[in-house]
Amino acid sequence: MNRTPFSPAQAFRLAPLAAAALALASLSVQAYAAAASDASATDSAQPSSVLPAVSVKAARDTLPGDLAPAYAGGQVASGASIGVLGKQKMLDVPFSVTSYTSKLIQDQQAQTIADVVANDPAVRTALGYGNFSQTFIIRGFQVYSDDVGLDGFYGLTPRQMVDTGAIERVDIFKGASAFVNGASPGGSGVGGTINVQTKVADDKPVTRVTVEGSASGELGTHVDVGRRFGDNDQFGIRVNQTVVGGSTAVQNQDNHSQQTAVSLDYRGDKLRLYADFLYQKNNITGGRPGVFVTGDEMPSTPSASYNYAQPWTYSKQEDTVGMLRGEYDFAPNWTAYAGIGSRHTTELGEYSTIDYDAGSASAYRMGDALKENAISAQVGVRGKFDLGPVSNQVNAGWQINRIAEYAAYDWSYGAGTFATSLNNTPSVAYPAATYGAGSYANPGLTTSILMRSFVVSDTLGFFQNRLLFTIGARHQDILENGYGYGTEVQNAAYNESATTPIFGVVYKLQPNLSIYANRAESLVEGGVAPSGTANVGQVMSPFRAKQYEAGIKYDANHYGAALAIYQIKQQVAYTNATTNIYETDGVQQHRGVEFSMYGEPVRGLRLIGGVSYINAKLVDTDDASEEGNRPIGVPAWTFNANLEYDVPQVNGLTLMGRAIWTSSQYLDTANTQKIPSWTRFDVGARYKTQILKHDTSFNVMVTNLTNRSYWSSALGGYLTQAEPRTAWFSVTTDF
Structure with a gap:
């Protein structure tokens, strides 16, 4: 069980094999080009629908700071917004990033971010601790929904959770990210981060109803609607x-x-302004909870749609967000931004936490009232200049986040x-409180977080x-105060504060093929010794996860592929059973290999998929019984394959199938x-046609086709049950 399947050196030897695979895959470029040429010849006598699309795309390419173009099929982009570095092409950065588009959201009828990241082989989703929030697992480490970035x-x-109606892109940054994004306020994101970009008005008018x-x-x-x-x-x-409501597939x-989103923007020659x-508002009643296991016996999963929640459980959240952003080109190749x-x-909820022990289960009620006020600001400058034969792309920025809970x-x-x-499950009357703190009518201040960098x-x-070398550093201050409930x-x-450096290199073997490597860090707040320990109240320095990563990327315009190998070591703090001292001792080590592919390698056949392997273990601990063991909730293997096929016999008809596999977890x-x-198997289909001269799309998407019942995640030390079979239908018309 503790045997290491590969060493770093062995892992790096996989790179040439993957490069060969990528080169072999590139042969499909010729087949694709030939097919495209034949299609062009066949269609030359007919009115072409391609020319307007090309015209729009050309206009987009000339817009400063605009979105990167997508691969064929329009579901995965060739670039992304990468923190302090701004919007970059994937081939040009020494990091592993994937960007999913609003077209994928529409094609797959994705309701939340979780439905979008379900396409990624390196990402999985679970429930939050004691509530119904979505939490994400990237490279085996957790990302709280609160720590998802917004523009x-x-x-x-x-x-x-984040609904998808206003989202243009979902950027997934895989790996240590303290340099590009800073430390997250919630203290997660060791193995990667997620950033969503909101929709803005396009060059082409949009009036779309679904x-x-x-x-x-x-x-x-x-x-x-966009103009x-x-x-x-x-x-x-x-x-x-967007308005959605009704009974879910869970009983x-x-x-x-x-969700209501309004985006205003001004696009001048030098000045660009955005106001969002x-x-x-979300309201969940009877939400199926997570399950804690306190004994050695694991519970079998109930039927896929069965609900063991109490009828009085609910969760209500209401979020209001406003943003102002601007960019100004104050000199050629120099831009200031702010x-x-x-x-x-506001959040109000009643939850029922279930404890399972030796075949029996018990539960209790917990209610909460929460308000949060957050403010975030940033200012910086980006510039390009040459020093002899060496080009320079410099970035300098400052940001601040404050959250009061x-x-x-x-x-x-x-x-x-x-x-x-x-x-x-018996229905139990609403249990009276045995303990409480604070006022529901007027909750008091409990936490204040201030982060500057x-x-x-x-x-x-x-x-x-052809050779790009990135060097930089971020200095981060983390201040957090806790206050008694009700007092x-x-x-x-x-x-505490810390400085996290970055070293990255990209070498372009060909214009469309690059290799890269980086040495990066993630940063999260260190622990504080809890009550009952010998050093109660002692503050730990920020935990720094150190990462080494190398990889190869291929971009054939209509499809792309990437391979990455990495090692992440994250400090672990716990209370020593012998000394009763809370201390930083031990490391959670993840060594992994990721392969992903996306786009249209063969005309009419699109794919999004890949495989991820993580050799994760606890090392250098004082507990011999845990030394070399696997961390909680980290599967060794995850695999995704999402295929789309344009049926040639029926113009406008596309069929889709997806398989998602995850190995066992402790x-x-x-x-x-x-x-x-x-x-899990998912299927879908869409049919695009014109009705009364309006482009119309009929969509169907069925997730968990076999209605299989299973525990999808053990992250956090509790069980999350997978959603049952769910079928979504939609009709979208452009006016």
Whole structure:
């Protein structure tokens, strides 16, 4: 069990094999070009629908700071927004990044970010601790929904889950990210981060209406309107309105959500301004909870759609977000940027936590009221200049995040604990509180987080930018104060800082083939010794995860592929059983290999998929029983294959199939409890036509086709059950 399948040296020897695979795959370029040429010859006598698309794409390419073009099929982009480095081509950066587009969201009827990242072989999703929030696993490490970036800003994303109506791109940065993004306020993101980019007005007017529904009873509408105005189309407005609600595929569980987003922008020769407003409201009743296992016996999963929640459980969240951003080209190749945003959140919920032990289950109620006020700001400059034969791309920036949390809670633990079951759940009357703190009507201040950082970097280009070397550093201050529930008396303080460097190199073997390597770090708040320890209140320095990564990327315009190998070592803090001292001792080590491919390697056949392997273990611990064991909730293998096929016999018809496989995971660090591997199959189809001269698309998407019941994640030491079979239907019309 503790045997290491490969060493770093062995892993790096896989790179030439993968490069050969990529080169072999590139032979399909010729087949694709030949097919395209034949198609052009066949269509030459007919009116072409391709020319307008080419015209729009050319206009986009000339817009400063605009989105990177997508691969064939339009679902995965060839570039992304990469923190302080701004918008970059994938081939030019020494990092592993994937960017999914709004077309993928529309084609797959993705309701939340979790539905989008389900396409990625290196990402998995679970439930948050004690609630219904979505949390993500990248390279085996957790990313809280609170730590998802919004247009490059931390702290502004709606809590618990993010709906997709207003999203243009979902950028997934895989690996240590303290340099490019800074430390996240929630203290997650060691193995990567997620950033979402909001929609802005395009050059082409948009008036799109979608009516959708699920087989279980959910109904919804999405209206997307975008226009540009002015003599040179310098003014833009984009409005998105989404309303979805009804019964989900889980029994006795209802979900109602709405999202309103308004984006205003000004696009001048030198000045670009953006103003965004986002309002999101979610209401879940009867949400199926996670399951804690306190004994050695693992529970079998109930039927896929069975709900073991109590009828009085619910969660309500309401988020209001506003942002102002701007860029100004104050000299040729030099741009200054600045932005500020704020978020106000209110949350109210009643949850039922289930403990499973030796065949029996018990639960108690916990209620919470929460308000959050967040503000985020950044300012910086990017520039390019040459020093002799060496080009330079410099970046310098400063950012600040402040989050104030006001909370109250009560629970029924103890006298209010009740017996329950995962398979024959009794309905229990609302349990009275046995303990509580704070006022639900007016929650008091409980946490204040302030994060400041300054970053500087330079990317040096040699041999006409064939060799790119990036060096830089970010200095981060982390300040957090804790206050007693209901008293607002300070009872905890954290004030530490750290500097995280970056070293990265890219070498272009060919214009469309590059190899890269980086040495990077992630940064999260260090622990504070809890009550009952010999050093109670002692503050740990920030935990620094150190990463070494190397890889190869290939871009054939209509499809791309990438291979990465990496090692991440993250410090672990715990209370020593012998000395009763809370200390930083031990390392969680992840060594992994990732391969991904996306686009249209053969005309009419598109794919998104890949495979990820992680050799994860705990090392240098003082507990001999855990030394070399696998961390909780980290599968060794994950695999995705998403295929789309344009049926040649029926113009406009596309069929889709997807397979997602995840290997087994441990529920405890002793590695005595394990959930089995699982496989999920999804299918879909869409038909595009014209009705009354309006482009119309009919879509269907079925996830978990076989309605398989399984535990999808053990992350956090609790079990998340997978969603049952869910079928979504939609009709989208452009006016």
